[in-house]
Amino acid sequence: MKKIAIVFAAAAMMLAGACTSKEPEKTVPQEAEQAQPATEVVANQGDGKVVELTDAKQYAPGVKVSQLTILDFNAVWCGPCRQLAPVFDELAGKYAGRVTFVSVDVDKFGELFESYKLGQSIPAVLFIYPDGHTAKYVGTGDLLPASKFEALIDAALAE
Structure with a gap:
């Protein structure tokens, strides 16, 4: 009986870790923290498909993007x-044509995940705006169903 209680408690803690707050944390990049100068991302800009990340430097903190x-x-x-x-x-x-969607495997790009200070829970979604600020969403609470995610994107595009 004690083992069942421990397993249940562990499962509850894991589920709680996937939860998210209602308000995204917005950040403004700090020039002093940037190891490299910001670069303009020009490839794969909103072509209607999810881009699989192959180079962590492409979306390192402080990167300049031409669109959301x-x-x-x-x-x-x-x-x-x-x-x-x-x-x-x-x-x-x-x-397509307005937003670039990038999938980042944390097992391959853990340092990039850590560099954005997203915590330890996944999924974690990061919006990078053309002006350099970011918004973070951890867990699926703000992203599912799809209508919630769409509302966040529409609001971001309106900024």
């Missing part, structure tokens, strides 16, 4: 990440 860019930090073993993936793909098509 959304990074989805995920892992193949993460159940909530697998729930979010088809929504992310669908929205990439819907916002």
Whole structure:
């Protein structure tokens, strides 16, 4: 009986870790923290498909983007990440030409995940705005169903 209680408590803590706050944390890049000068991202800009990240430097903190860019930090073993993936793909098509959608595998790009100070829970979604500020959403609470995610994107595009 004691083992069941421990397993239940551990499961509850894991579920709580995937939850998110209602308000995203917005940050403004600090020039002093940038190890490299910011670069303009020009490739794969909103072509209607999710881009799989291949180079962490492309979206390092402080990067300059020409349009709203959304990074989805995920892992193949993460159940909530697998729930979010088809929504992310669908929205990439819907916002083609206006928003760049990038999938980031935290098992391959853990340092990039840590550099944005997103905590330890995934999925974590980061909006990077052309002016350099970011908005963070951890867990699926603000992102699912798809209508919630769309509302966040529409609000971001209106800024």
